[in-house]
Amino acid sequence: MKIKAYRRPDGLYGIRNHLLVIPTSVCAADTAAKIAALVPGAVSIPNQHGCCQIGSDLALTQKTIVGFGKNPNVGAVLVVGLGCDGIQARNVAAELRETGKPVEFVVIQECGGTLKTIARGAELMAPMARDLSTQERVECDMGEIVMGLECGGSDPTSGIASNPTIGYASNKLIAEGGSSILSETTEVIGAEHLIAARFEDPAQRDKFLAQVKSVEDRAIAMGEDLRSGQPTPGNKEGGLSTIEEKSLGCMYKAGTAPFKGALDYAEIVPPEKRGMYFMDTPGQDIDSITGMVAGGAQLVIFSTGRGTPTGSPITPVIKITGNPDTYAKMPDNLDVNAGRIISDGARLEEIGEEVFGLMVDVCNGRQTKAESLGHHEFGIYKLTGTF
Amino acid sequence: MNAALHINEKDNVVTCLRALKKGEVIEVDGRSYTVNMDIPRFHKVATAAIAKGGMCYKYGEVIGDATQDIAPGDHVHVHNIESTRGRGDKRR
Numbered sequence: 202m203k204i205k206a207y208r209r210p211d212g213l214y215g216i217r218n219h220l221l222v223i224p225t226s227v228c229a230a231d232t233a234a235k236i237a238a239l240v241p242g243a244v245s246i247p248n249q250h251g252c253c254q255i256g257s258d259l260a261l262t263q264k265t266i267v268g269f270g271k272n273p274n275v276g277a278v279l280v281v282g283l284g285c286d287g288i289q290a291r292n293v294a295a296e297l298r299e300t301g302k303p304v305e306f307v308v309i310q311e312c313g314g315t316l317k318t319i320a321r322g323a324e325l326m327a328p329m330a331r332d333l334s335t336q337e338r339v340e341c342d343m344g345e346i347v348m349g350l351e352c353g354g355s356d357p358t359s360g361i362a363s364n365p366t367i368g369y370a371s372n373k374l375i376a377e378g379g380s381s382i383l384s385e386t387t388e389v390i391g392a393e394h395l396i397a398a399r400f401e402d403p404a405q406r407d408k409f410l411a412q413v414k415s416v417e418d419r420a421i422a423m424g425e426d427l428r429s430g431q432p433t434p435g436n437k438e439g440g441l442s443t444i445e446e447k448s449l450g451c452m453y454k455a456g457t458a459p460f461k462g463a464l465d466y467a468e469i470v471p472p473e474k475r476g477m478y479f480m481d482t483p484g485q486d487i488d489s490i491t492g493m494v495a496g497g498a499q500l501v502i503f504s505t506g507r508g509t510p511t512g513s514p515i516t517p518v519i520k521i522t523g524n525p526d527t528y529a530k531m532p533d534n535l536d537v538n539a540g541r542i543i544s545d546g547a548r549l550e551e552i553g554e555e556v557f558g559l560m561v562d563v564c565n566g567r568q569t570k571a572e573s574l575g576h577h578e579f580g581i582y583k584l585t586g587t588f
Numbered sequence: 589m590n591a592a593l594h595i596n597e598k599d600n601v602v603t604c605l606r607a608l609k610k611g612e613v614i615e616v617d618g619r620s621y622t623v624n625m626d627i628p629r630f631h632k633v634a635t636a637a638i639a640k641g642g643m644c645y646k647y648g649e650v651i652g653d654a655t656q657d658i659a660p661g662d663h664v665h666v667h668n669i670e671s672t673r674g675r676g677d678k679r680r
Binding site for chain 2: 356360392420424427440442443444450506524544
């Protein structure tokens, strides 16, 4: 299967051609948004962190924002720093330049304040925008795609209809040579033995099991009942009773392909070893999708029973529900109605083919509903509190 | 449309594909069950007795244990089963 996408200097292919503004810390986030607002087509990410974080927590924020810049859906980047912040703009820019993409940076304290930074930023970005506008899509294999698998606002229809449909489409993408990422470690609890059995490499299997144990241990160490957060009130109202039930439904997204590896949050999916991956992300959708996009996902498919509007600043998110009532209730947000499996006796293969067809169209440029509504949700997973 | 979906033969609950009324008789895999209470769409109904402390199965896997005796036809949800995982509250 061939698609048309934007070829990047590092050999990867993007299905969008975004001009991205990255604030290195919360202190630069508003200035970054003001710069993006001046340049049509530019998008900034609302980084809430990047300063007074320590160790692995600080490193994770840097890895996530760098991953966003490296994502092949991004054609060019402006990095905006305050100057005294924990993540330094020139370091982020240097990492991003390794991709060969156009990358510039501005520092608020060096420019002399908000207005001069905005002016300098817009001056640097306008030519980037013009250059990106001349870039044309070229033919490449569908196998160049890394797809993030997400579910949120789950109900029992997710495990019956929408997640198995995603599993079908994921199998098909992997057969084309592409990669899929199963995420949300919390929502593996109770189903980990089934996924672990599908790992090819025992070391990667052990890493996966340790990731799941670490999340469960965190709740136990806090002396808290995981049930206070998972399943959520909406999950329960929909009919999901326990985290185990939710997890067992969630894992249908992963289809039947063997797992190649277990990735850390925001770790880049190896381009040289395509296939099915697990990524250690939280069950909170926005942080989870952010991690997978930082890991290189050019496309996300999102299953929901209760309905949710979530998108991403740089990656198209396809929304699929297994609940026919929800599809009727939230037409603005839902791209595919897998609830027809329940209401009309539609076959899984039929809806799976429809989803794969939509994935191809979206790769070729068709907007998802989340894109057409300008949904740009973004959130970085935190390992500990801010100091 | 069938009234309920039985996913795995090991399961002692089925998923209601429509809202069920108290007293309604539903057929699952050739056996009849009387529904003991109103049950919302996509929630679970027991197809076997589950004693307090016994395991509840869906997808052929454990989804929790019973906090009270559950009879066939009962609504199975957070009021009568609970998770066995991530229970830091039990260590306090």
